[in-house]
Amino acid sequence: MTKEFLVLTAPPGAGVLRDDLVHQIADIVGDADAPRVLGAAEAVEFGLTKSDANLQKNVRAHLHDAPVDVNFVPAAERRKKLLVADMESTIIEQECLDELAVEFGVQDKMVDITARAMRGELDFEPALRERVAMLTGLPVAALHALYDTRISLMPGAATLLATLNDRATTCGLVSGGFRFFAEKIAARLNFDRFQCNDLGIADDRLDGSVVEPILGRTAKADIMHGWCEALGLAPTQVLAVGDGSNDLAMLEAAGMGVAFRAKPAVAAAARFTVTHGDLTALLYLQGYAQSDFVEA
16 A cells, blocks of 8 residues: 655656656665656656655665655645645745835845845844835835736746646635735635735835734744634645745645745755746645646
């Protein structure tokens, strides 16, 4: 009986997981089901009847520096009932405050603070207040222009959401970013719910404040648990994804917490990681094949 799955995922279109490489990995895995190709040359899984502490090390050693993500996924409750996703640098490619800082000419100071906060070197809440204060006086019109011209979806995001929505998975967006952007992204991708921070605004300009209480480091996990309770789900039925230190508590609490293109400390702490693939890798981890994907 299959106990867990070894799932290998690679960047779409790169042709990394060739047949010869898959056969080499099959030899290393040994006592396993025949490999199941989930996506041609980009995703494959092996069903394992027992856990082997050395297997991941051996597979990684064989892959060496190939752009392949290696994850071991329990067979039980593999397909999740609730997605809880971070927004910035996860569902979208940008950090919105950093983009606004470019508009306001304070990017040099802002970007460093953002990077340090996401690595966990600075406390999230005071770092957020400091960055927002730098934007005092920025016209709200600049937010509209930024969204229209510089905010882009992370590759795979639209397919991830369309496929999960098709499978009646509840999808929630939870962000330390701001309502102006989160509301638009949630509507664009058909998230069922979202929760985020709010910018202080006066006379159609940012007043330099964040509306309290701030959705900070521990809040995402709390929100996830609240959504689980409302939906009658257990945390084991949750797929969570994020990239920053303020996502860690959420990733650790979820049944499948995926560090996506994450800061090194976050990736090191997470049980599941996707560094090379796009967001469709989250579908592969749950056992969906490319033929199951719904394109938005």
